[in-house]
Amino acid sequence: MGLLNLFERPRTFAHGIYPIEHKALTADKPIRRLPFAPELVLPLAQHRGSPAQPGVRVGQEVVRGEPIARADGHISVPMHAPATGMVRQIGLAPTAEGPKAPAIRIKVYEGASQQVLFDLERDLDALDRASLIAAVQDAGLVGLGGATFPSHVKLIPPKGRWIDTVVVNGCECEPYLTCDHRIMLEQTAALIRGIRLVLRATGAERAIIGVEDNKLDALAHLRAALSAEPGISAEAVQTKYPQGAERMLILSLLGLEVPAGGLPADLGVAVYNVGTLAQMGELLPRGRGLIERVVTVSGPAVRRPGNFIVPIGTPVRFLLEQVGTTPELGEVILGGPMMGMAVASLDVPVTKGVSGVVALERADPDLAERKVYPCIKCGECVHACPVSLNPSLLGELAAAREYRVMAERYWLDQCFECGCCAYVCPSNIPLTQYFRIAKAINREHREAG
Amino acid sequence: MARAIEIRTSPHLKRARTVEQIMRTVVLALLPICAFAVYQFGLSALLLLITTTGAALATEAFFARLSGQGNTLSDWSVVITGLLLGLTLPPGFPLWMAAVAAFVGVALGKALFGGLGYNVMNPALVGRAFVQAAFPVAITTWTPAFAPGRFAEPIPSTLTPPFMQPRPVGDWVAGLDLDAWTGATPLALQKFEQIELPLGETFAGMVAGSAGETSALLILLCGLWLAWKRMLDWRIPVSVMAGAALTALPFWLLDPQLYPSPWFVLCSGGLMLGAWFMASDMVASPVTATGAVLYGLFIGVLTLVIRLFGGLVEGVMYAILLANALGPLISDWTQPRVYGSGKKPRGAR
Numbered sequence: 001m002g003l004l005n006l007f008e009r010p011r012t013f014a015h016g017i018y019p020i021e022h023k024a025l026t027a028d029k030p031i032r033r034l035p036f037a038p039e040l041v042l043p044l045a046q047h048r049g050s051p052a053q054p055g056v057r058v059g060q061e062v063v064r065g066e067p068i069a070r071a072d073g074h075i076s077v078p079m080h081a082p083a084t085g086m087v088r089q090i091g092l093a094p095t096a097e098g099p100k101a102p103a104i105r106i107k108v109y110e111g112a113s114q115q116v117l118f119d120l121e122r123d124l125d126a127l128d129r130a131s132l133i134a135a136v137q138d139a140g141l142v143g144l145g146g147a148t149f150p151s152h153v154k155l156i157p158p159k160g161r162w163i164d165t166v167v168v169n170g171c172e173c174e175p176y177l178t179c180d181h182r183i184m185l186e187q188t189a190a191l192i193r194g195i196r197l198v199l200r201a202t203g204a205e206r207a208i209i210g211v212e213d214n215k216l217d218a219l220a221h222l223r224a225a226l227s228a229e230p231g232i233s234a235e236a237v238q239t240k241y242p243q244g245a246e247r248m249l250i251l252s253l254l255g256l257e258v259p260a261g262g263l264p265a266d267l268g269v270a271v272y273n274v275g276t277l278a279q280m281g282e283l284l285p286r287g288r289g290l291i292e293r294v295v296t297v298s299g300p301a302v303r304r305p306g307n308f309i310v311p312i313g314t315p316v317r318f319l320l321e322q323v324g325t326t327p328e329l330g331e332v333i334l335g336g337p338m339m340g341m342a343v344a345s346l347d348v349p350v351t352k353g354v355s356g357v358v359a360l361e362r363a364d365p366d367l368a369e370r371k372v373y374p375c376i377k378c379g380e381c382v383h384a385c386p387v388s389l390n391p392s393l394l395g396e397l398a399a400a401r402e403y404r405v406m407a408e409r410y411w412l413d414q415c416f417e418c419g420c421c422a423y424v425c426p427s428n429i430p431l432t433q434y435f436r437i438a439k440a441i442n443r444e445h446r447e448a449g
Numbered sequence: 450m451a452r453a454i455e456i457r458t459s460p461h462l463k464r465a466r467t468v469e470q471i472m473r474t475v476v477l478a479l480l481p482i483c484a485f486a487v488y489q490f491g492l493s494a495l496l497l498l499i500t501t502t503g504a505a506l507a508t509e510a511f512f513a514r515l516s517g518q519g520n521t522l523s524d525w526s527v528v529i530t531g532l533l534l535g536l537t538l539p540p541g542f543p544l545w546m547a548a549v550a551a552f553v554g555v556a557l558g559k560a561l562f563g564g565l566g567y568n569v570m571n572p573a574l575v576g577r578a579f580v581q582a583a584f585p586v587a588i589t590t591w592t593p594a595f596a597p598g599r600f601a602e603p604i605p606s607t608l609t610p611p612f613m614q615p616r617p618v619g620d621w622v623a624g625l626d627l628d629a630w631t632g633a634t635p636l637a638l639q640k641f642e643q644i645e646l647p648l649g650e651t652f653a654g655m656v657a658g659s660a661g662e663t664s665a666l667l668i669l670l671c672g673l674w675l676a677w678k679r680m681l682d683w684r685i686p687v688s689v690m691a692g693a694a695l696t697a698l699p700f701w702l703l704d705p706q707l708y709p710s711p712w713f714v715l716c717s718g719g720l721m722l723g724a725w726f727m728a729s730d731m732v733a734s735p736v737t738a739t740g741a742v743l744y745g746l747f748i749g750v751l752t753l754v755i756r757l758f759g760g761l762v763e764g765v766m767y768a769i770l771l772a773n774a775l776g777p778l779i780s781d782w783t784q785p786r787v788y789g790s791g792k793k794p795r796g797a798r
Contacts, residue, residue: 014785019462019464020462020464175462247788247789251788257788257789257791258789259789260787260788260789260790261789262789329454330454330455331454331455331456331457331461332454333459333461337459337460337461337462338459338460338461338462339459339460340459340461341459342454342455342456342457342458342459342461343454343456344454344456346454358461360461362455370467373468373524373565373566374563374564374565374566374567375566376468376471376526376565376566376731376732377566377731377732377733377734377736378471378731378736379682379731379735379736379737379741380465382736382737383738386788387787387788387789388784388785388786388787388788389787390736390737390780390784392736393736393780411787411790414787414788414789414790417459419459419460420460422460422463423460423462423463423464423465424464424465425465426465426466426467426468426470426471427468427566428463428465428467430458432458432459432460433458436458
């Protein structure tokens, strides 16, 4: 591994930060299966785009793997039953985002089998491009890295564009998370199958897997597996946050920038998370739907951290009971600690986009109640911002409610809320939150016309 | 799990120094320089530093109360202002004038703009600029370093009663019976008499000058420590020094008799102190990396222009104040290109 380090200079982007990784807690824990929770909660909007339309009624029996909700239009995906049981309710349920949202609740039968009974073996080679793309939608696949954008949509480039490069995101730059690391090690065959499917569906010539150089074992493993796979390569990128942000990874690997307001497709690039493609490679040949995902459960408040296959819809409370928590449990985050969302209730379910559940202990009061000072223009945020904004200036504009100036003159919309600025700020100014609010208000103004 | 869980917004991790930490570290770095000033100039320097710091603290407390900001002394920033101001004044500077300088610096240079973070210029230099204009004689009255008996009694001018003219120090200096004393700083000697003191003396600080500006070596060490602790942007002092040395070089090559050598330029006057501790003031300097370099070069060059061609002997103060005023503009001009904002045609790989 050391040799790899010597001969390759990992590619990277400018700025960014180096948070403590905390990945050793779970990096060598093989993926394990968890039992079913007694009840699963499946929000109809687990993806970007239109929510799915329920296709079952209350009281109906569902079989593990059976479709229970239809896609509503092109930018939408169907949902499948993660466990055999009975539909108990179709109504409002708590979500991580805050407001209650429509969801299907399934009462899982005691002793329900982990075996997927809903199978549809098929010959993928016989499918044409359109049918392949439809098959991806039917599988309910979305970006499992956390973006939850329907996967099939990215297979069709906008008019006049074509995809020539598929970037496979194996960076996993968020602290604590190791699910993608384990997927690259343990689900290599499915991952490569998934990459092949995407190459076929897009007509792209090559695929590049970007792996942060804190996972050189995964990189070496992938390279060994890829030796007989022309057109697919694996490259090391520097371990730096937010390397795994789509736009940063494209810059690191290809030296290209996604134009402001544009899409990777504008560069002929489609980006997929390794977890998404491993699921694609696993599900498509058998015509199955996405019913479970790998989740890292970790953090100082977790007694037995690990990487688990979690059925979609499993309540966070159940998941934490399985791994045990310390009495000092303070904050529970879905996703990673840099961009993830703290939940207000442990009754919210693990959805398709949840890559990790990080449980932190009660914050040091000093840190939690740290005083907010005026900006001292130290420039730390300017040197940290991966898209080269001036968070210091934007912060002052936000405090003055100059939201439009922020967007029109200082590129606010290029901010993807990675959190680097707030992470480094000595004055403890909640910069990221300021920008989130500014963008939301601008959005409302735009929508109001 | 019965206890309520906390909710915060992302990022949920933070690892940053605090404002107090930064300011305290700068104060710590200034202490050796203060100690050397006291060692060199005795009781007067000690009283001077106590006066400027005390007056700065009192002014800050007064205005913070007036504006309802609460206790702003705890961020330590005003201590830096007080110490720096003391270090830039002549050791025998009357204490009442020093207190005026501290008041003006903190009141007009900082509180008026809204306190910490909002000041456009370095408050210590604002205070010094004021007394430079108000008391031109007192601020150019130099006394010898290492005067005998300097710990027993202060320089006579130090204890001038408020609003009175300082007592002349001529008789006192004559009484010290020093052979080589000319009453001039190394800069003045060079400028008006073309006598360049040996580098060893200016570098180590065995010369006359403002209380804390004499030892270039000590300032350099303290500054390097701060830079190593990442409490100041090294680009600023380095480019100030580069700007000054590179401006001096061609003139010195043309006429080494008339013009100072680059190393003399670096080690004399307030250049070192200005470069490492005043130009680098975070609040009043640009936030971008390129901006920091331009800002530093501007200060270095302008200092030399004033020193070589201006009527004044020293130019660091005005150079920094002017550059401070330009800081926000420089930041804006040198903002790095935002990701995705350029027109990079497809196939540029």
